[in-house]
Amino acid sequence: MTALPLDDLRVVEFGQLLAGPFCGQLLGDFGAEVIKVEAPGAGDPMRQWGREKPHGKSLWWPVVARNKKSVTCDLRKPEGQALIRQLIDRADIVVENFRPGTLERWGLAPETLWQTNPGLIVTRVTGYGQTGPYASRAGFGSIGEAMGGIRYVMGEPDRPPVRAGISLGDSLAATYACLGTLVAVHHRTRTGRGQVVDSAIYEAVLAMMESLLPEWAVAGYQRERTGATLPNVSPSNVYPTGDGDLILIAANQDTVFGRLAAVMEQPELATDPRYATHSARGKAMVELDNLIAEWTSKREAEGLLAALHEAGVPAGRIFRARDMFDDPHFAARQAIVTVPHPDFGELPMQNATPRLSESPGAVRSAGPALGEHNDEIYGGLLGLGETERASLRTNMTI
Structure with missing residues (x-):
């Protein structure tokens, strides 16, 4: 050794x-x-x-x-x-x-x-x-x-x-x-x-706790509970698939969101003023999550993840212990x-x-x-x- x-x-x-x-x-x-x-x-x-x-x-x-x-x-x-x-x-x-x-x-x-x-x-x-x-x-x-x-x-x-x-x-x-x-x-x-x-x-x-303290001291902003998302960071959430799985997609950066829009065959989303910038997507988080969930729910997880990975969009399943034992990356x-x-x-x-x-x-x-x-x-x-x-x-x- x-x-x-x-x-x-x-x-x-x-x-x-x-x-x-x-x-x-x-x-x-x-x-x-x-x-x-x-x-x-x-x-x-x-x-x-x-x-x-x-x-x-x-x-x-x-x-x-x-x-x-x-x-x-x-x-x-x-x-x-x-x-x-x-x-x-x-x-x-x-x-x-x-x-x-x-x-x-x-x-x-x-x-x-x-x-x-x-x-x-x-x-x-x-x-x-x-x-x-x-x-x-x-x-x-x-x-x-x-x-x-x-x-x-x-x-x-x-x-x-x-x-x-x-x-x-x-x-x-x-x-x-x-x-x-x-x-x-x-x-x-x-x-x-x-x-x-x-x-x-x-x-x-x-x-x-990141910028929690200066947010309060300088801006008077108190972070609150936001469930599965972070405020103004979108899209970055868990979405359902057509075969009953759950996947997490994190495409909150401008260029990455453009790749996601292309995979969704809706490239116009990347230039739509409602979603074109990080700040705009943050304001439209609920609307955008619903739009993505509607798309993912009609596709099976395996093919969906393959398409996202090929396009360079960060995405993955929510792993349980048994998933880790079966995953080739864990093994490699x-x-x-x-x-x-x-x-x-x-x-x-x-x-x-x-x-x-x-x-x-x-x-x-x-x-x-x-x-x-x-x-x-x-x-x-x-x-x-x-x-x-x-x-x-x-x-x-x-």
Whole structure:
């Protein structure tokens, strides 16, 4: 296997559920040795989460814990804290998503850790960040989505806000945490010093909100819920086909709309003053959507998409999971890979992303069993003898 770009980094991952662990997953995908520290006996609740649980086991855990090693340690005990200090002293990065102050209560404050490992990067993912009046509040991803602004603009205009069917806020905060961690690694090459990376869920969501803030501050404009469309961006919508499928067509740029009009055999639409410019099409969005829907509803999806693609009009089906498995582009780019799993056999999951031309990431293993790597880490890396480890197990540290 080609050398992975982060295979010289060791990460100690604390925390649970999604925001911190997804950051660890991203780092692990590109080769970092991610050692996940879990409570003895129970482990991360993600081991039990997910809509479907064949064999009584989560299908979510193997994905978010892929490429990781699992060790157990009771961080609430002084013996566990001392043990994990030895592990952190040999690490480059700590990732955690506890409430602010938790590491400090355990004697694992960044300032304490830097005394013996000055280059350590401490990446902290929370709902509200490490400072400010809300820092101590419990902060799940859904609350960050609400406070960051994205919930307000999602859904139909005459209904309450909706959510995406995924954990969007957690994943965004984790992605920014990963970005910040890699920036901090780069900074360390210049200074030799580590630092704290503070990623807040609500701020990660806010960062995605485009021109929402200046629109209000300068123009007094408040974005509202607009369903499947964006205001004044037309045509860009989901349209029905004659065989009961749904396709999305995005032809809001002037030249692209001209191509769509030609495929529709109505080239005059591109020069009609009602539709000729981006602003005009925005004002005539409903009328134009109805016109396009009338055209698409009389054609089968396959032939319709072929004609649109040939003309250079962005268009595609609304994919479900089963569509992804059947699609040749997914296959050609290996967007879905499989890894062996003791219960599920060859388990499919999304590949590492983004793609690097010289040192791409790789999915090497599914999420590990609880404490699967205790002997490797405690006996090998830390050099603890069997007598010491037996004593720790007796005291429920590992």
